[in-house]
Amino acid sequence: MSETILKTEKLCKIYSMGKRKVHALQGLTLQVVKGEFIAIMGSSGSGKTTLLNMLGCLDKPTSGKILLDQQDVASLPEKKLCEIRRNKIGFVFQTFNLLPYLNAEENVELPMEHSQKSKVERKKRARELLQMVGLSGRENHRPNRLSAGEQQRVAIARALANNPSIILADEPTGNLDSANKFEIVKLLARLNMSQGTTIIMVTHDGQVASHTEKMLLLSDGRITKEKQGLHLAKKNQQCPYCGNKIQIDNDRCPSCGKRI
């Protein structure tokens, strides 16, 4: 039976802009199963980022519940939220948000600073993660010496540092060219497959979203549509078009040749 890792109930967020009230989220209910790879799509101002911030404990809802591992995080104090962000959530940002004065390895080590790991263990873990995202040999490079795609890989490695239950990615491909864009989304897909990490990704790019397992369309602070992505087929190792066997890294079905 699938385990629910994240659940929202009647989630509302109202912003006051002077006298005007903006309803960013309007009673949104969502359920995320452990190991899912979800894309949240929607037009600008639909509430995607607001929802991600709520799920990531960076902001509090006006009303409603957010249950992360059965715990309602909406009512927790800042200190507890900080611990949850550190241990249960990994963030990937559109602009990478790497610290410019730290090299790749140090950036990945940063979230582990408050963990029980020793300095040596932290270093080892950082190197492993950088290897996993394909950046072996680039450990000592500072962000300004890495390409945009490489910087986002470092950011993904950093998000994985404390082995979080869930990764929240806010437009992770928004600042990348098309080649890097698919590399990153494939990397996330691979992580989801190999590590079983739950990923929720906000994007307005349909092609990128199609590589996920489930696409949720957000409009005016509500989920208006849900659609299956190609990732589920890859997970099942079965081409959605011809039904023949496919591998996770296949861009096209080896049997029917269709893009997957």
Add this chain to the structure above:
Amino acid sequence: MGIMTRAYRNISRRKTRAILVILALAVSMAIMTSIPAGINANQIAMQQTTENYSKLTAEMQQTINETMKLITCEYPYVDPSIFPGAESYYFSETDLNYIASIRGVKEIVPFLQYDNVEMQSTSTQDGRQMMQGGLVYRIKGIDLNASLLINYLPGNITEGRNLQKGESSAVVIGKDLKEYFHADLGDTINIKGKSFTIVGIHELTGMDPRNIYMSLTDAQELLNLTGKVNTLDVYAEDSSLVGDITNTIDTAYPYLVVTGYQQRLQQLNQLQGMYDKALKNAESSLNQTEGTARGEIALAVTATSLIVLLMMFYAVRERTKEIGTLKAIGFSNWDVMSQFILEGVLISMLAGLVGIAVGTFATPMLSSLLLPQINTNLGTGGSPLGGGTIPLGNQSSITATADLQVAFIMFGVIVLLGAIGSLYPAWRAAKTRPVEALKYE
């Protein structure tokens, strides 16, 4: 890679800014170090002045005590070349023995005083020409074996030395006579056909101008007055006996001018009043200086805090997105706050080290620039005891030098100010909502 490395990296990545801030703080630190050093130097100078003053007043008191017991007996010298036929009187050996034997006389100090006067023509208000005597020099023949010799020799020798016991053919002259004789220290001068070597030159005191000090024997030989003296200082055993002794001498020698202590005492009191005033001026000057110093230190402290405050505010603003990222990856408010405080402290520590170096070398210059030197000069004056003068004060100023203990205290102060200055910006950084911080461009 801990918080310290991050703080250091953050400082070093904005090198120009860090250097400018460090320099500004170092100057503040140097000012804070040099001002107490300057005050200390002024206090030492003041202390020395007070000590001098105490010494002087003690000497004055001794002089006053001696003066109370002193009777000056003087036969005015009359120059026969100016007043032909006029007779000058002198004490003979018998006179000296008699006066020394009067009851209550403790000691007599004989000396020969000769005024070399030249007649000069001056015009009166109604245009008439008038001849007037002008002092060219005054010879003071002093018994170099006298026990109270110190009171009769010039006390403020500026070049060479004073006359010594048993010395002959040597003179000490006032510096105003250098020009008259066209001679300097070590030169031989001719006085009334006899050669003398200048062994010392004394500062003028206003009370004994144009003096030539020599041994009594030399003066007697020079003036063809062997065995004679025209001035005698008589010391009574006690001031209560002065009246009786004065009367006895007055009765025995009707032509003798006998002067008591009252007039001299008045002069001494005036002199003491002058010292008191000078000391009060110095004390008031010191208080004023300390007030200025307090103001300057307050200014430096405020400037330091403001520099750190502004720098850290700027850093917080510039790194808002970084604050958001740190919070998103699990850094607590305290983690963020301590990061910024540490940066403020670290930059203050670096500034403190530079400040110690700058302060050590620049303290003399900075303290003289920032603090007015107190006037510790008590002036110089003449002794009312005949030819003698006494030193009245020092004119030297103490150079301020950096005190290592003060420097370390100021190092602590500047680090503390760095922490205080970065406290509010750091608190603001910690309180920044991660959502808002992440949106910041």
